[in-house]
Amino acid sequence: MYPNWILQRAKLTPTRTALNYEGQIWTFEDLKNITVERAEQLIALGIKPKERVAILGPSQPRLIFIMFACMHLQCEMVMLNRKLSKTELTYQIEDAQVEKVLVDDEDLSLLPDDKKPILFSVVEDSMRHSYEIGKEWPLDQTISVMYTSGTTGHPKGVRQTVGNHQASALASVLNIGLSEQDVWLCAVPLFHISGFSILVRSLLYGNAVKLYKKFDQDGAVMDIANGHVTHMSAVAVMLQRVLQGLEEKELEASAKFKMILAGGGPVPENYIERAHRLKLMVSQTYGMTETSSQTATLPNEDALRKLGSAGKPLFFNQIQIADASSPGEMGEILIRGPHVTPGYIGRFSEKSSTIDGWLHTGDIGYLDEDGYLFVVDRRSDLVISGGENIYPAEIENVLLSHEAVQEAGVCGVEDETWGQVPAAFIVLKSDVTKFELIQFCSGRLAKYKVPKYFYFVTSLPRNGSDKLMRRKLKDLVE
Template sequence: MKTPNWILQRAGQTPDRIAISWEDKQWTFREVAERAMDIARKMRGTGLQEGDRVALLTAGGPDTVFLIHGGLLAGFELVMLNSRLTQDELAYQIEDSGAKAVFADDALLERVPDSTAVSHLLSGEGMDFEPVKLWEEDRTLTIMYTSGTTGFPKGVRQTAGNHLSSAVASALNMGLQEGDVWLCAMPLFHISGFSILCRSLIYGMTVRLQTKFDAEASAREIAEGSVTTMSAVSAQLVRVLDILEARNERASGRFRQILAGGGPVPSPYIRRAEALGIRILQTYGMTETSSQTATLAAEDALRKTGSSGKPLFFNRIRIDGAEKPGDEGEILISGPHVTPGYVGRFSDKPAQVDGWLHTGDIGRLDEEGFLFVLDRRSDLIISGGENIYPAEIEQVLVGHPAVAEAGVAGVEDERWGQVPAAFIVGREDVTAEELETFCRERLARYKVPKHFRFVAELPRNASNKLLRRELRTKFDLQE
């Protein structure tokens, strides 16, 4: 199967429609394609060939968009490097992926000593060539490394077919409207950000780009209605809600929804958002699934609060070992959006077993087929033989008016093996005794945190996901 080269196809179909908006500047799809083609020629002018693996290390913004599209037009497999990684972490991913070249923003060159500066690339000579007009659906477009919550990060292959099926399934679930503008505050090297660029090309939709998340600007644009959809994680969502509430503002009637990923959204956040006229669509996805696998449809948002919804149109989900609705177990995923495999040291590891991806996440399906993600299997706390899910405790804690953010991790305990410890970012002064009482009224006794720590911020990765393993380390250091 083949699919049209999205960049060329979109520039031909709607050349004058706005593709990218950033600060006070904007570019049409024709202009984006022209800039990308110029970069593609210069990339090929360095001696690189179609099919080569090339790594990108950039800070974000429109120049990153042009560079990504340029690499795709040049026919490369793009290794998307996380700009927040250390030099050693980047070196591992570059070596593991087998990248033949690294193009880095000038400000990031010291992270990868052997890289080529983007400014040097742009000043070089180009080579004329004809970009492929049809992509094979099994062609690898991108390689993204997992966040490495356990062991070495894995380089995940994402094909044209993976990205295409993800984008189409998302549209079938959320719908498309004329004039849609997607606010992208997620890193473009991450699947959450890159998938928005894919949707832009496939849908013919404008992306309102932020170089990095700006809560003030996001709240303003939601209130003004200059954007219609936003992708966010809980930590970003709560900052936007705080600003809107402080300004006594609501979302514009033109604003449609926030697609929330990166873990369960606490129900207090959802209630606050609803009061401001914002629909929160919880999603579930991962690097291996090229973004969403399940999303809670708007008509079910109130009825199924806390759920990540049903599998999108092409996808299937089952719970390993479940005999009836409600049984908990590992979430397994099947569908055309699932990666065909890994690169480097994990290239021999099958991504799927009998057609199913084993996610390492714990969840359940209710009697109507709605998915509830309970937690990462690696974050599960086993205390005295009881299973405790940190996300459940976090949801309770952020329901306290004095708590802005909460993270929970299991720490060693001589009597119980493990007990939950809570790390709190306060909104106002509150004591551990008050929070313990609050939790006792809402949680089974064994789930109540045995330790409380107050911190200025919680450890998160580049996509703002909470890093519970670092909470455990932080607890050990404070003991």
């Protein structure tokens, strides 16, 4: 048994800042008092302890209060992605077999019409029903359930336990260190593991979180340049916008700013090089929903020496490459450790999350001679052209190094001769021709990897965590 993180943190550092949102401050004591009240209000509204509930809302303090209240009640929280369609939300709500759906008033219209949710405002206005909050949690207790993005087949509801989240947070702090002055900028969605893990780390470490409702390029740039925050989690597209903002304003990162943890897919090498020029420390990381955030992280001091790597596994974690007999040999990435989910819910509840103790990620990568992990691509995104394997991320990396390209996505399209050929979808920041991009790629890629089609678009399809959804790129042509 382990202590209730919220009660324990308030006991240890009650007056320390826990949350900063649009200039309003809450201490850990404030968080405890508000969330205990919300828990008793939920009880009064019929929420049962240890019940599975779904939660939907934008990244605002009231969402955190509701989530922590559910944690007090040891409920299993199904975190709904507010960027999904009503059909997709219906699938998740029904697959999870939740009895109650809690929704921010702002997001009520996002829910399917036949669902009868409990509004956050109703909870906040409700009477309280006295309830003794549990002071301890078992390690195997499921705290959160997050659905995979569904890049292949049906999304799976992934269970994340007290033990999973705790192991992830402890491995992270052993890697990056800790100061009581640390302030983590949270501009990623709280329904996603990257956002929720920031809250978990705050409770376990006792550091403050500066919360954004959504990513704000100018706000992030100024917070980093002025030293108002010390850490930030970002995916590649967010990192690119921070870099662009610093460059346009002719600013550098403050000496107080320690690092951006960059995940959600491979980070283009060009971004790392630009970050170093701006004195912006970037640590590329690799993780997934099934591992409650990070599995491997590349220290900033290795960023240029091991350009493109996601680093070594964190302290408690192990990584191996399936069927690889030597360094550099590519294969499926396998993961083992206390941060790995014990399993799924719903239609996949009978599916084991591991095989012989190893999580099969579906990602392709390799370990170099020093044990550093290089993530090549998703196995499902692999393009096979004339028998040759083509990894879209490699082509995207080259395209993103061109000064005129702001965003790039690559997928395979059918071809009578080769089976598949790569097609590139480009968001521009300045004018460039298709011919110029072909010439640029030809000097950096094998001929069969150079995209056969180029499409200039205004935006790329991304999921709720801003990850590129390559399977939807072809829809842009239609």
